[in-house]
Amino acid sequence: MxxxxxxxxxxxxxxxxxxxxxxxxxxxxxxxxxxxxxxxxxxxxxxxxxxxxxxxxxxxxxxxxxxxxxxxxxxxxxxxxxxxxxxxxxxxxxxxxxxxxxxxxxxxxxxxxxxxxxxxxxxxxxxxxxxxxxxxxxxxxxxxxxxxxxxxxxxxxxxxxxxxxxxxxxxxxxxxxxxxxxxxxxxxxxxxxxxxxxxxxxxxxxxxxxxxxxxxxxxxxxxxHLDGICHVYIDEFADKTKAINIAINAKTHRYGTCNTMETLLVHQAVAADILPELAEAYVALDVELRGCERTRELLTDIHAATEEDWHTEYLAPILAIKIVDDMDSAIDHINHYGSHHTDTIVSENYTLARRFLTEVDSSSVMVNASTRFADGFEYGLGAEIGISTDKIHARGxxxxxxxxxxxxxxxxxxxxxx
Amino acid sequence: MxxxxxxxxxxxxxxxxxxxxxxxxxxxxxxxxxxxxxxxxxxxxxxxxxxxxxxxxxxxxxxxxxxxxxxxxxxxxxxxxxxxxxxxxxxxxxxxxxxxxxxxxxxxxxxxxxxxxxxxxxxxxxxxxxxxxxxxxxxxxxxxxxxxxxxxxxxxxxxxxxxxxxxxxxxxxxxxxxxxxxxxxxxxxxxxxxxxxxxxxxxxxxxxxxxxxxxxxxxxxxxxHLDGICHVYIDEFADKTKAINIAINAKTHRYGTCNTMETLLVHQAVAADILPELAEAYVALDVELRGCERTRELLTDIHAATEEDWHTEYLAPILAIKIVDDMDSAIDHINHYGSHHTDTIVSENYTLARRFLTEVDSSSVMVNASTRFADGFEYGLGAEIGISTDKIHARGxxxxxxxxxxxxxxxxxxxxxx
Structure with a gap:
C-alpha cells in the first residue's frame, strides 16, 4: 500500500x-x-x-x-x-x-x-x-x-x-x-x-x-499560531511598581515561550523615571537590551535596535526597547510589528486602558497584567491544544x-x- | 494598471x-x-x-x-x-x-x-x-x-x-x-x-x-453554503396534523429556497395512515412525487425515486419520499445524503426527539417545526449574509x-x- x-x-x-x-x-x-x-x-x-x-x-x-x-x-x-x-x-x-x-x-x-x-x-x-x-x-x-x-x-x-x-x-x-x-x-x-x-x-x-x-x-x-511578538506598553499614567514588575515578569519568567515579551514600549514622559531602574534589573538577570535612539540617550551603553529587531521573536534573553510619543504611537507599533498574539498596557488611566483594549488587534489584550498569562490553563480553559493568532474560528x-x-x-x- | x-x-x-x-x-x-x-x-x-x-x-x-x-x-x-x-x-x-x-x-x-x-x-x-x-x-x-x-x-x-x-x-x-x-x-x-x-x-x-x-x-x-438538501422525518410517534402541516409547508411554502424540504422520510408504522392523505395534498398543489419501492406500494401512480433523487436539490415542485424502518435509518439517510443544512423530526417522543437533535449532523436540526424557519430573520439575527453548511467559524x-x-x-x- x-x-x-x-x-x-x-x-x-x-x-x-x-x-x-x-x-x-x-x-x-x-x-x-x-x-x-x-x-x-x-x-x-x-x-x-x-x-x-x-x-x-x-x-x-x-x-x-x-x-x-x-x-x-x-x-x-x-x-x-x-x-x-x-x-x-x-x-x-x-x-x-x-x-x-x-x-x-x-x-x-x-x-x-x-x-x-x-x-x-x-x-x-x-x-x-x-x-x-x-x-x-x-x-x-x-x-x-x-x-x-x-x-x-x-x-x-x-x-x-x-x-x-x-x-x-x-x-x-x-x-x-x-x-x-x-x-x-x-x-x-x-x-x-x-x-x-x-x-x-x-x-x-x-x-x-x-x-x-x-x-x-x-x-x-x-x-x-505563527509567532509571538508580544509587547508591554508602559503608559504615561502607569503605576511604576506595576510597570517594573510586569515588564520583568513578561520578559524573564520564561524566555522560550510564545507569550514572552519581545519589545518594550515606554511613554516618553516616564521613560527617564522608569527605564534606568528597569535596565538595571534586566542587566542583573543577564538580559541583553537593544534600544531606539531615544532609549540610548537614557541607557548609553546598550546596542541600537534595528528595524529587524522590532520584527523579531527572540525566544531568548534579549529585549528591544522603544520610547514612544503617546499611546497612539504604541498601538500603531504593536499592530504593525506585532504578531497579534498578546499585548499589555500598564496604565492607571481608565480611558486610555479602554481604548488600548479596543484598538490593539491581538488575540489577547491586557491591562496591568503580564503577557505570560496568555495560556489555556491561566484562562481557565483547563487545557489547550495551542494558541491561535488567526481570527477565523478560534482566537487565542x-x-x-x-x-x-x-x-x-x-x-x-x-x-x-x- | x-x-x-x-x-x-x-x-x-x-x-x-x-x-x-x-x-x-x-x-x-x-x-x-x-x-x-x-x-x-x-x-x-x-x-x-x-x-x-x-x-x-x-x-x-x-x-x-x-x-x-x-x-x-x-x-x-x-x-x-x-x-x-x-x-x-x-x-x-x-x-x-x-x-x-x-x-x-x-x-x-x-x-x-x-x-x-x-x-x-x-x-x-x-x-x-x-x-x-x-x-x-x-x-x-x-x-x-x-x-x-x-x-x-x-x-x-x-x-x-x-x-x-x-x-x-x-x-x-x-x-x-x-x-x-x-x-x-x-x-x-x-x-x-x-x-x-x-x-x-x-x-x-x-x-x-x-x-x-x-x-x-x-x-x-x-x-x-453549497446546497440545501433538507429532510422532514415523520416519526412513528408523530402527531398526524403537525406532520402534514410541516411536510406541506416545508415543501411548498417556496420551492427555490435552500431551506425547502427535498426528501420526506416516513416511519413504516405510520406511512399507510399519513402518506395517502399527504400525497393528495401535494398533488393538489402540483408537486411531483417520486418514491422508494415501499412508498410506491401505497402511492401506486408515482414514479420511482432513483439513487440520484436522494442526492438532488430540486429547487422545484418535486419531492422524493422514502419509507424507513426506524429513526436510526432516517438519521443514517440524512447524514449520508443530506447537505448538512436543515433537517426536522416530527415526533411526540421525548427520547427520540432528543436523540435526533444530537445525532443529525446539520447546521440546523429541528423538532416539530418547518425547515423553512432556517433563516437569519426567523432566528432573530436581524439579517443574514448567507447560510453556512461548514463547521468552521460559522454554521447555519x-x-x-x-x-x-x-x-x-x-x-x-x-x-x-x-
Missing part, C-alpha cells in the same frame, strides 16, 4: 469513527481517558524502552541535544502525561451544551448546540508526550484524531497508539477514533493536509517554518471549545412559516 | 480602512447607513437609469429571462434596499461586546471581546440589491468590504458604490471601507480570493458551481456575529506569573 492510500485509509477510518465519537457519552469518553492513563502506568517500562530505541537512533543520527531533550520520555514527563489524562477527564464535556435557547415571535424556540468538529489532524514535532495530550483533548471533545508526530519519535508513538486504541475499545468506543500515522514518509503530511473529505481541521504544533509550510499547502482549515488559547462548533437547534410545536 | 495591481490596490485600501472601521462608533456606523438610505431615496432615478443600461445590455447580449429578472432594480426592490439599511441601523452593534468576564485564581479577570474580522470579500451574481445588503452588514459589523458582483450589473453597482462611499464620508468614516470592484475582468475574482494579506474571509453567494470553484481556488477562508444562518471574531481581554491589577 503506498503512502497516499495508507493516509486515505486512515482518513476513512477516522471519518467513520468520528460519527460514533460525536454520540459518545461523557462517561464513556472519561472511561477511555482513565483506561489510557492506567495503561501508561502499567506499561511504563515498555514505553520507556520504545523511547530509548528512538533516543539511540537519534544519537546515532547525530540529532541535536535540544531535540534529543524534547524526544526523551523521562519519568517526570510520563507522570505529567498521566496527570494530564486525569485532568482532561475532570473537565466539563463541551459536547451537547445548548445555549441561548429563546422563543421567537413565530413560536419556535431557537438555540445553539455545541458539537464536535469531526476529524482533527495534528502535526507536531518529535515530542511523544504531545501524542497523549492531543489525543486526550480530541477524545474529550468528541472528535476523531489523526496524529502525525515527528519521525524521530516513531517507536514511542507506536507504543502509545496501541495503548490509546486499547483504552478506547475498553470504553466501548471505536479503536480508530485516535490513529497515529505509523509511517515516517513525509508525503503523509502532504496527504493529511489536503484530504478535505476526511479531515475537518489541521492543528500544527511546532516551529514557524513548519506552520508556514502547512498553511501554504493545506486544503483544510488550519488553526495556526484553544481549549476543548475550540475543537467544537455550534449548530442551531429549533424546538417547535408544529409551527410552519406564514 | 493591470487587474492584479488594481485588486492589490483595493486590498491595501480595504486593509487600511478596516482599522478605522474597527474603531468606528455605533453612532457613526448608523449615520453612514442612514446617509446611504437617504441617498438611494434621492438618487432613485439615477440608480434606475444605470440599471436600465445594464438591462439593455443584458437583453442585447441575450441574457436569460430569469437572470434579467434578478438584475432588475424595480421600485419595490429599491424600497427593500432602503428598508434594509434602516433595519441594519437598528440592530445592536456586535463590536466591543465583552462576555464571560471572570476572575481567575491568579487575580486576573479574563473575558472575550467581539471584534470585526477585518476585510470581507463578497462575490455574488448580477443582483445589484445584494451590493447594498452586503455593504450594510459589513459596515455595521465594523469590517471593510470588497464587493464583486456579476458583470451584468456593473453600471448599477458603480452608481451604488459612489453612494456608499459618499455615505461613509458623510459619517466621517473612510470612503474605502466599502469598495465595489469596477472591472468585469474575471481575473479580479482570482485575485480577490488569493490575496490573504488583504482579505480575511470570502463569502460567495450564488450557485453551487460558483461556490465550488471559489472554494477550490481560494487561499482565504470561505464561509460557504450567518448574521452580524458571523462577521466578527472574539479576542481575549485580561484586566489586571499588576499581576505577574508565579
Amino acid at each position: 503506498d503512502v497516499i492510500e495508507y493516509m486515505q485509509t486512515l482518513g476513512q477510518n477516522a471519518r467513520q469513527a468520528s460519527r460514533a465519537m460525536a454520540r459518545a457519552s461523557t462517561q464513556d469518553k472519561n472511561k477511555a481517558l482513565l483506561a489510557i492513563a492506567d495503561a501508561i502506568t502499567s506499561q511504563r517500562d515498555a514505553i520507556k524502552a520504545a523511547n530509548q530505541r528512538d533516543m539511540q537512533r537519534g544519537r546515532d543520527n547525530g540529532l541535536e541535544a535540544a531535540l534529543l531533550d524534547r524526544l526523551e520520555l523521562t519519568d517526570e514527563r510520563i507522570d505529567t502525561m498521566i496527570e494530564g489524562l486525569h485532568q482532561v477527564a475532570t473537565l466539563a464535556d463541551p459536547v451537547g451544551e445548548i445555549t441561548d435557547l429563546k422563543y421567537r415571535p413565530s413560536g419556535i424556540q431557537v438555540g445553539k448546540m455545541r458539537v464536535p468538529l469531526g476529524v482533527i489532524g495534528i502535526i507536531y514535532e518529535s515530542r511523544p508526550n504531545v501524542t497523549i495530550e492531543a489525543a486526550s483533548l480530541c477524545l474529550k471533545s468528541g472528535n476523531a484524531a489523526i496524529l502525525r508526530g515527528g519521525s524521530e519519535a516513531i517507536e514511542a508513538n507506536r507504543t502509545l497508539a496501541a495503548i490509546i486504541s486499547a483504552g478506547l475499545e475498553q470504553a466501548g468506543l471505536p479503536a480508530n477514533a485516535v490513529q497515529v500515522v505509523e509511517t515516517t514518509d513525509r508525503a503523509a503530511v502532504g496527504a493529511l493536509i489536503t484530504m478535505s473529505e476526511y479531515v475537518d481541521v489541521i492543528v500544527p504544533r511546532g516551529g514557524k517554518g513548519l506552520i508556514e509550510r502547512i498553511s501554504r499547502d493545506a486544503k483544510v482549515v488550519v488553526i495556526k 488559547p484553544v481549549g476543548l471549545d475550540g475543537l467544537t462548533s455550534q449548530k442551531y437547534v429549533v424546538l417547535g410545536n408544529g409551527e410552519v412559516r406564514k | 493591470d487587474v492584479i495591481e488594481y485588486m492589490q490596490t483595493l486590498g491595501q485600501n480595504a486593509r487600511q480602512a478596516s482599522r478605522a472601521m474597527a474603531r468606528a462608533s455605533t453612532q457613526d456606523k448608523n449615520k453612514a447607513l442612514l446617509a446611504i438610505a437617504d441617498a438611494i431615496t434621492s438618487q432613485r432615478d439615477a440608480i434606475k437609469a444605470a440599471n436600465q443600461r445594464d438591462m439593455q445590455r443584458g437583453r442585447d447580449n441575450g441574457l436569460e429571462a430569469a437572470l434579467l429578472d434578478r438584475l432588475e432594480l424595480t421600485d419595490e426592490r429599491i424600497d427593500t434596499m432602503i428598508e434594509g439599511l434602516h433595519q441594519v441601523a437598528t440592530l445592536a452593534d456586535p463590536v466591543g461586546e465583552i462576555t464571560d468576564l471572570k476572575y481567575r485564581p491568579s487575580g486576573i479577570q479574563v473575558g472575550k471581546m467581539r471584534v470585526p474580522l477585518g476585510v470581507i470579500g463578497i462575490i455574488y451574481e448580477s443582483r445589484p440589491n445584494v451590493t447594498i445588503e452586503a455593504a450594510s452588514l459589513c459596515l455595521k459589523s465594523g469590517n471593510a468590504a470588497i464587493l464583486r458582483g456579476g458583470s451584468e450589473a456593473i453600471e448599477a453597482n458603480r452608481t451604488l458604490a459612489a453612494i456608499i462611499s459618499a455615505g461613509l464620508e458623510q459619517a466621517g468614516l473612510p470612503a474605502n471601507a466599502v469598495q465595489v470592484v469596477e472591472t468585469t475582468d474575471r481575473a479580479a475574482v482570482g485575485a480577490l480570493i488569493t490575496m490573504s494579506e488583504y482579505v480575511d474571509v470570502i463569502v460567495p453567494r450564488g450557485g453551487k458551481g460558483l461556490i465550488e470553484r471559489i472554494s477550490r481556488d481560494a487561499k482565504v477562508v470561505v464561509i460557504k 444562518p450567518v448574521g452580524l456575529d458571523g462577521l466578527t471574531s472574539q479576542k481575549y481581554v485580561v484586566l489586571g491589577n499588576g499581576e505577574v506569573r508565579k
